[in-house]
Amino acid sequence: MPKTPTCPHGSTMTVTCSDCSLNPICLPIAVSKDELIQLDEIIKRGRPIKKGEHIFNAGEGFRSVYAVRSGTLKTYTLTENGEEQITGFYLAGEILGMDGINTNHHSNSAKALEASAVCEIPFERLEELSAKIPSLQRHFFQLMSREIQADQQLIMLLSKKPADERIASFLLNLGSRHENRGLSGERYRLNMSRSDIGNYLGLAVETVSRTFTRFQQKSLIKTEGKEVEVLDKEGLRTISNKARTP
Amino acid sequence: MPKTPTCPHGSTMTVTCSDCSLNPICLPIAVSKDELIQLDEIIKRGRPIKKGEHIFNAGEGFRSVYAVRSGTLKTYTLTENGEEQITGFYLAGEILGMDGINTNHHSNSAKALEASAVCEIPFERLEELSAKIPSLQRHFFQLMSREIQADQQLIMLLSKKPADERIASFLLNLGSRHENRGLSGERYRLNMSRSDIGNYLGLAVETVSRTFTRFQQKSLIKTEGKEVEVLDKEGLRTISNKARTP
DNA sequence: CGACTACTTGAAATATTTCAAAGTGAGTGG
DNA sequence: CCACTCACTTTGAAATATTTCAAGTAGTCG
Numbered sequence: 001m002p003k004t005p006t007c008p009h010g011s012t013m014t015v016t017c018s019d020c021s022l023n024p025i026c027l028p029i030a031v032s033k034d035e036l037i038q039l040d041e042i043i044k045r046g047r048p049i050k051k052g053e054h055i056f057n058a059g060e061g062f063r064s065v066y067a068v069r070s071g072t073l074k075t076y077t078l079t080e081n082g083e084e085q086i087t088g089f090y091l092a093g094e095i096l097g098m099d100g101i102n103t104n105h106h107s108n109s110a111k112a113l114e115a116s117a118v119c120e121i122p123f124e125r126l127e128e129l130s131a132k133i134p135s136l137q138r139h140f141f142q143l144m145s146r147e148i149q150a151d152q153q154l155i156m157l158l159s160k161k162p163a164d165e166r167i168a169s170f171l172l173n174l175g176s177r178h179e180n181r182g183l184s185g186e187r188y189r190l191n192m193s194r195s196d197i198g199n200y201l202g203l204a205v206e207t208v209s210r211t212f213t214r215f216q217q218k219s220l221i222k223t224e225g226k227e228v229e230v231l232d233k234e235g236l237r238t239i240s241n242k243a244r245t246p
Numbered sequence: 247m248p249k250t251p252t253c254p255h256g257s258t259m260t261v262t263c264s265d266c267s268l269n270p271i272c273l274p275i276a277v278s279k280d281e282l283i284q285l286d287e288i289i290k291r292g293r294p295i296k297k298g299e300h301i302f303n304a305g306e307g308f309r310s311v312y313a314v315r316s317g318t319l320k321t322y323t324l325t326e327n328g329e330e331q332i333t334g335f336y337l338a339g340e341i342l343g344m345d346g347i348n349t350n351h352h353s354n355s356a357k358a359l360e361a362s363a364v365c366e367i368p369f370e371r372l373e374e375l376s377a378k379i380p381s382l383q384r385h386f387f388q389l390m391s392r393e394i395q396a397d398q399q400l401i402m403l404l405s406k407k408p409a410d411e412r413i414a415s416f417l418l419n420l421g422s423r424h425e426n427r428g429l430s431g432e433r434y435r436l437n438m439s440r441s442d443i444g445n446y447l448g449l450a451v452e453t454v455s456r457t458f459t460r461f462q463q464k465s466l467i468k469t470e471g472k473e474v475e476v477l478d479k480e481g482l483r484t485i486s487n488k489a490r491t492p
Numbered sequence: 493c494g495a496c497t498a499c500t501t502g503a504a505a506t507a508t509t510t511c512a513a514a515g516t517g518a519g520t521g522g
Numbered sequence: 523c524c525a526c527t528c529a530c531t532t533t534g535a536a537a538t539a540t541t542t543c544a545a546g547t548a549g550t551c552g
Contacts, residue, residue, distance in 0.1 A: 077402065140387075144394065148397060149348055158405060194500095451532095456532080
């Protein structure tokens with residue numbers, strides 16, 4: 001595990017991949033030390049994004065994918081009638097923008113839910129490097145495959161109709177992603193609004209709100225604004241797996 | 247456009263990529279003539295699959311991706327309580343199995359909805375070849391990106407709650423995929439059962455059935471068993487885009 | 493501190509699910 | 523080749539969950 005220097009000025013602009021604390025879960029996982037130097041050269045590091053700011057917009061030409069360095073982002077598309085449909089939330093270490101590879105245009109927009117920072121990875125350079133470094137090519141295939149799996153998990157979530165199940169699964173999913181980052185999976189902050197959650201899960205805001213209070217009455221969770229505490233993970237798990245045909 | 251020889255014995259075992267009629271929409275689109283020969287060498291062509299048979303099962307080790315040569319397939323996972331959740335339908339020329347790249351194990355099972363044939367493409371060989379042929383690498387990235395987009399379209403479908411909208415979108419989507427294959431987008435066969443459609447769209451079978459008859463009463467479509475005829479594409483489009491907040 | 497947005501809560505309206513049953517079709521075996 | 527069975531589809535009526543509409547409360551940001 002590489003030493004992670006703490007920067008006295010809070011700036012992330014000068015951190016290299018080798019020094020980045022996300023090193024073990026981000027792209028670099030795939031490459032050796034010298035290769036990492038090459039990767040570092042093509043990456044534009046630590047661009048800060050203010051809350052509400054966009055990284056890219058649907059329809060724009062596709063040039064790069066982005067690794068979340070810190071903060072939280074959401075991706076979404078606009079339906080034909082102008083409604084927003086959220087397609088994903090992205091935490092530190094996750095890669096977004098891969099939807100644009102197919103048509104060479106982004107099909108989603110990406111927006112920061114809080115002050116964040118992203119590393120921009122020019123895709124053409126990544127392709128060139130991938131052809132030279134087999135493990136990087138493999139890793140990038142894996143990242144895309146992971147995105148496919150994540151989308152399919154959401155599909156399963158949306159297909160199980162009861163609101164309880166969707167929200168229980170959602171909370172557990174966020175929890176385990178936090179744990180993978182070495183953070184608490186029992187106590188974390190929902191950086192997205194209730195309305196974002198509803199949109200993402202195909203539920204009305206009011207349903208989200210009501211389900212949260214119901215969960216609280218059952219002592220499954222405790223919420224305080226955007227903070228959530230999972231009190232009974234097993235209980236949530238039971239709900240999220242509730243059998244419909246006993 | 248290459249000449250597509252008709253095989254007098256109906257066998258697909260001897261057809262090469264160069265001769266395959268799906269040539270313009272399948273993997274070969276990315277490569278030159280000599281490169282196609284290399285691609286042809288690694289592909290195990292035209293394995294026939296009986297109706298109901300599996301190509302791969304969830305949990306199995308991942309070795310290959312598969313191109314549909316003919317027929318229709320579905321992919322699905324089993325939820326924790328043993329319920330099937332369909333994640334996709336695949337028509338001729340489409341590639342499946344990419345979900346397994348991430349963990350090196352398939353997360354879905356794939357099953358034939360009718361007698362079908364698939365070309366098996368060993369993934370390691372494809373990776374090697376991709377590193378050598380930049381346009382192939384690019385194309386495979388694009389294929390994965392397309393899968394991501396398809397999943398996200400389904401997410402949008404599932405998030406728009408009314409059954410009419412889901413089913414209208416579903417029928418239009420299938421239609422345009424048929425058109426891309428040079429087949430009629432107005433008249434085609436639903437190779438999946440009503441129950442499969444319901445499962446895929448997050449609806450009860452009964453709701454699917456009722457919605458079909460309602461569409462029929464409105465002269466939007468005409469069904470006869472598994473055959474569908476789209477009578478009023480514009481009408482379906484209007485329903486699929488129905489604004490919820492006027 | 494005030495305006496604005498986000499969140500919560502209640503009650504009525506609505507759509508879908510569930511339960512029940514009949515009709516249809518395909519495949520099998522006599 | 524026909525009859526039978528099993529699975530799939532359709533239809534109806536009641537039950538249920540979520541949405542919608544409405545209003546009040548809390549939080550946030552300038």
